Amino acid sequence: MTRRYALGDHQWEPIKGLLPGRPGSMGVKAQNNRLFLEAVLDRFRAGIPFRDLPERNGYFRVIHTSFSPWSKTGV
Numbered sequence: 001m002t003r004r005y006a007l008g009d010h011q012w013e014p015i016k017g018l019l020p021g022r023p024g025s026m027g028v029k030a031q032n033n034r035l036f037l038e039a040v041l042d043r044f045r046a047g048i049p050f051r052d053l054p055e056r057n058g059y060f061r062v063i064h065t066s067f068s069p070w071s072k073t074g075v
Helices: 033-046 060-073
Strands: none
Touching (some): 033 060
């Protein structure tokens, strides 16, 4: 069963190799880029602050800390 707002495989496949933190890229490796991206999409889709994200997305401070450099570099 897929979650209502989860990225489908057909949506994830074209972008997974473009994201920072992927295997083979320089820098810190992401634990789960897909889960992180879904959390960011949930945040903007609902128009809520990071601290109001549902628990299914993980700890909001980790998501915000990961999102900040993305935002600063224009990802």
